[in-house]
Each structure stands twice: as C-alpha cells, then as structure tokens.
Amino acid sequence: MTPTGRLLTATAVSALVASGAAAQEINIYLIPSPSSDAIQSFIPAFEEETGIRVNVTETPYGEAHQKLLLSVQLGQGQYDVAQFDNTFLAPFGAAGTMMALDDYIAGSEAYDISDFSEGSQEYGMFDGESLGLVLSTEPMILWYRTDLFEELGLDVPETWEDYRAAAQAISEAGLGDGNILGWGPNASWWFMTLIWSFGGQLYDADLVPQVNTPEAVAGITFFKDMLAYGPEGGISSSGDDTTNKFLSQDIGMMVQYSGYWGVALEPENSAFVGNIATAKMPLGTVDITHLAGWNIGIPSDAQNPDEAWQFLEFVLGRDNAVDYLLAGAAAIGRKSVLDNPELLAIHPYLPLLDIPETSRIERYPQLRVWPELEKAILDALPAILTGEVEVQAGLDALNEVMGPILAQETAE
C-alpha cells in the first residue's frame, strides 16, 4: 500500500471509530432565568461523572425562540438541548423543531415521570408527543398581603365574588389599592384565565372563536370591574410591572403566576417580605388551574440526542430534584418534593403545585397562530377595559377578528 493509501485508510478507520463512539461534548441552549442558572450549576458535576463537556449558549428571551426556530429549520445541528417557553410549544411542534422524547421518558427510571401529576405530565405534549420536559410549574395563584388582611379581619378569598369584596374592603378602608391584575401588555394571561374560570373558552373544537359568549362576557366584565380597585398605572402594567407594583405599593391582592415568587423573597425587590402569602386562585363557575412555565427538550436536528438526554436526566431527574430547586430554579411540581421542609421555607406555595384532578388544567392555546391571536386580544382589550366600548360589543368585534386568524391554523 502506498503512503497515501495508508493515510486514507487510517483516516477512514478513525472516522468509523469516531462515529460509533459517544460524543465528548454537547451544546445546550438556555434562556437567562433562575432555571437556566440552576441548570448551569450542575454542569461541573455532570462533566466529572460522564466526561462529556457541556457548552452553553444563552440568548435573551426576546430573540431566543426565533433563533432556535431558524437554527433548526436550517438543519445546523447547533444545539443538543434547548430551553423554551411553553407558549412556543405549538409553533415549535408545528414546525418540527423539537424531538419527541416519549421513548426516552418511558425508559427512564431516573427521570420518573410518575412523580408528576397527570396534568404536569402532559405539559410538554403537542399532538400526542412529548416535545419537552417540565422545567418549571407555574400555576396562576392568589397572592395577598397578610398584614392588610389581618388589619381588616378579611378571610382569604375562595371565589371571585369573595375576591371582589376583599378588594372593595381594602380600597374603601383607605389602606391602599384593593388588587392588581395585569391589565396591560400581558393582559392576555388574565383574559384567558378569567374566561376559563367563568366557564367560557377562547374557541371551540372546530377553532371557531367563542370570546363573546355570556360566560366570556362575565369573565371580562369582572376583569374590567377590578380595574376600579387597582392602582392607576395598572392599565399599562406588564406581567413584571404587575408583580413589581404588588411588591412595592400597598395593594391587597394579586393573581399571578407562582414563578414570580423568587422576587417576593428579596428585600431589594419587595417592600413587604414576610407579609405576603399565597393561596389557590379564587374559584369561578369552573375549577380551573391556569398552568404556565418553561420546557426543555432536544431539538430535532441535535447531533447528540443520547448524550443530551443523559444531561437532562442528570439535571432534572428525581434524585437531584431537591438540589435543583435549592440552586434557585423556579419550582417544578414533582410530588416527591412538595412537602420537603427545606424547600417549603423557600417556596411556601409548593403544595399548590399538586394540582388536584378536580381542577381542569388550562394552558396557553397550543396553536401555531397563537402569537397573532394573542396580539389581536391585546389590541382589543384597552378599549374594553377603559370603557371606550361596551364589553359585549368589544368582544363581538374581537370574535370577528379572531375568526380569520384561527382559520390560518388549518389552512395550508
């Protein structure tokens, strides 16, 4: 054999050996957040245990999902693990961005899917496939100021009517604003919640919009009415602003995702540390739990899916669940950790993550066109909330706008 021939043969053999060997490094794609920080804190231990090097790319929320979509559509195989917001599950599912994890999950004792409530088990599912693991469990819950409630002898509201009465009592007593909901740029979170809770729905099984039904009108009328017991700036408050105002002004109650709890513990963010408690979201005509949170999965073009799963199993497996939450991550509703005293001291709302079977779990609509639908809702709401148009008329008009958008979902 000539020297050139020997060189070619050696190269070919090396390539064959390399292709059969386990990957020595994986690339993970994270979005800056407490969960992302917690994931990264496990990397040294994972690298030591497996010898697989982990490279991290962090991209801000505003562009993270678009960048991941583009990367996968170009088939670059850039990332082996990717974090994403559950609101993008449907667009990602429709675009084939994430790999189905069902086989991995079913064969993993370390991950132990049975440790999650049934609703949480389905949290990363799109079209019957698990495209993401649960990275955080963040139901909408009631937050209230214990000092104000004690001063007025109020009970924790169990229904929306109790909530209205408590808000009114706090406002009329001159102790501050009665409540805050997000009436501003993220109003869709509360819009959905209240429509579901009052027995309505955004659209039916045939994707026909339903936001002008009597139930939906009742929910949004309540949403609008509560504005009168809120701070003046509530109408322009984003989801973050809503929490910031609740934590820095005298406001009796807030309905908000539990994932914001972390900031309520920090004296630099919260003027009322120790005076805030949480409870189940008040009941409407239907018992619903509006669930949100992060997912994490393996992009469909990942080059090292097995090693990626190894990493996910290591960080999010049952054995590391307590350590993961102690590392500062937003809480995950694993049944095995919900009564852990050490965790309860940090996340007192943990028991609320054990969502009873009687409560119907609702999450962001799993629609490819959801971002456009959400924008239509956000465009219509200010006029309804400020009384420029009657609730029924405003929702009738919104219903008209939603029709063509929903029609795109099934159109080619």
Add this chain to the structure above:
Amino acid sequence: MPRAMPRGLSLEQATRRLAVLLVLPTWVLLILVFALPLAGAIWLSFRNETLGSFVTPRFIGWENYRGAFADPRFWESIRTTLFFMVAGLAIQLPLGIGLALLLHRNLRGTAFFRSALIVPMLLTPVAVGLMWRFMLDADFGIINWALRHVIDSPPNWLGARIPARFAVVMVDSWISIPFVMLMVLAGLSSLPRGPAEAAAIDGAGPLAIFVFITLPSLVPVILVIVMIRVVDVVKLFDILFIVTQRGGPGTATQTLGLLTYNTGFIFFQTSRAAALGVLLTLMVIPIYFIWRRVGRAP
C-alpha cells in the same frame, strides 16, 4: 518610475478602468448587504413562507400585498407613523431652532449648555426608553408626581391611547431636539453676517431679521432636517419597543415598522412581513428623490 500603461489603452481608458477597479469592492459589498437582501425580501413577499410551519411554501402572487391593504392594522399603523412625523416635527423644529438661536448668541454659559443639550443624542435609545418608561409610570413616575401638584388627575401616559401617542412624541423629541439644534447651529454659523447687519442698519428689528433674512437662508438646512427626521420616524423602533411595550396600549403607538416586526418576528409570518417591509421601503423612496432635489438646489 511610473508603470507602463496597458498596451492599447488610452490614458482616459486606463483611468476609467482603474476607477472601476477601485469602486468594485464597494459595489460588491453593497450588492451583498443591500441589493441581495432587498431582492430576497421582494421574492419572499410573493410567497407564503412562515417560520412556524414546515408546509411547503409556494408562490402566491400579490396575496400578501392584498392582505396588507385589507388589514385595518396596516392603515392605522400608517396613520400612527404620520402622526409621529407631523407632531414630532411641530415640536422639534421650533424648539431646536429656538435653542440654536439662543446658543448662537454666545451668551454666558453657552459652552456648557451646548455640551449639556446634546447629551440626549448620545444616550442609547433603549436606556432612554427605560428611563422615560419609569418617569411616565402613572404610579411611580416623577412626571405625574409633579403634575399632581398642578392638576387633579394627570394623564395616564402609557395606559390610554392619546396620551401614549403624545408620550412617544415627547420622548422622541427629547432625543431629537439636540440634533435639530446642532444642524441649525451649523447652518447659522455658515450664514454671512452682511445681510443681517445691513437690515439692522436699515432699522429692521430682531424678529424681522429672523423672519425675512435668517429663516429663509436656513430653508435648505431645515429641509434636510425634515427629511432626516421623517426617515428616523419611519425607522422608529426601540423607543416604541421599550416605552409603550411594542406599540401599546393596543395598537395606539404601532407604527408600520413595528407592525412589520410583529408580523415577522412575533407571528413568524415571514412572507407577510416581507411584503410590509417592501411597502415601507416604497414609502421612503420619494424622500430620497426630494433629498436629491434639495441637494441640487442653489
């Protein structure tokens, strides 16, 4: 010793060839970063591509353009863009010219104010946006805190349609007035003193001198300012993104540029966004021709 000219070429031909060679890299660069993307956007605008679907894209003709013209949000965004142009210029031009006239008089402290007044221009728009968002907050904001000493119920700047539009004009003006001022100041410095001095000797007052001599002389500068500001408003994005959080409340401050962004990067409707982008470009093209005409004016 100079190199010999290529055989068979005259000096003029050789010079032209050299000029072409020197300009070529710029043309290549322009084609790569400008012409090709623009051509790509035009091509995309005639298809039905979306980022959020693997459905095979196809050519759909003028459908995206027809959709844009039939969408009330498109027309509203144009009205909003025009409002920001007109209202912005109505505030920025008089104030910018006024400040320039003051600074041109070299009064005491002029050097300090000349530096201080350009600070808004030097700040990042995102930082400016965040600062103004907090200042305009109805609960915490310093603006409404101050206004409450004067009026009972100050406007909810970011929560109501009309105040939000004026809030954007206010923030944009805060950033842009220094630019207008600097341009006019440069224009004033280049004006000959003779005509104004002769008018003063003939008994003309300061107002008459300004209206009949200074202002007409500044018209070319003002036209350039108007065109730059018009283009700036068409491109206005960061302030809207931060201060009114992507054009809110509702669609109150959604310009055509923002609608294009929302369509492309929030709804993932790439082809529809490309059509909006092409329309936006077509809207700006006449400004280029006006600019050229102004440039040629004596």
